[in-house]
Amino acid sequence: MGHVNNAVYLTYLEETRFHHWRATDLGPRVPGIILARVEIDYRRPAKFGETIEIRLGVAAVGRTSFTYEYEIVDADAQLIASAKTVLVSFDYEVGRPVPIPQELRAVLGAEC
Numbered sequence: 779m780g781h782v783n784n785a786v787y788l789t790y791l792e793e794t795r796f797h798h799w800r801a802t803d804l805g806p807r808v809p810g811i812i813l814a815r816v817e818i819d820y821r822r823p824a825k826f827g828e829t830i831e832i833r834l835g836v837a838a839v840g841r842t843s844f845t846y847e848y849e850i851v852d853a854d855a856q857l858i859a860s861a862k863t864v865l866v867s868f869d870y871e872v873g874r875p876v877p878i879p880q881e882l883r884a885v886l887g888a889e890c
Contacts, residue, residue, distance in 0.1 A: 808879050811868065
């Protein structure tokens with residue numbers, strides 16, 4: 779149909795998070811981070827082969843979770859979609875959320 783399938787946007791968001799996460803250089807010094815919620819508002823279709831940019835910001839930091847906000851724009855900076863994801867600091871050994879470590883909180887706070 780010539781446009782990007784809606785499910786592909788989840789991959790765009792995931793890759794953007796991974797890029798940001800690698801840039802923080804915190805690596806294994808923080809607990810697991812799991813995706814708890816995704817919200818996407820589509821404004822217009824992205825076309826196959828179109829160059830896009832994904833902008834990421836930290837919208838909120840709570841005790842055990844934080845929220846990223848995204849803007850997906852075309853080469854002319856026109857909005858294609860906006861999104862939010864909620865991520866949770868998670869301890870896999872005990873199977874529950876844990877407080878965001880101060881080291882990660884500092885990195886996320888610097889983004890706000």
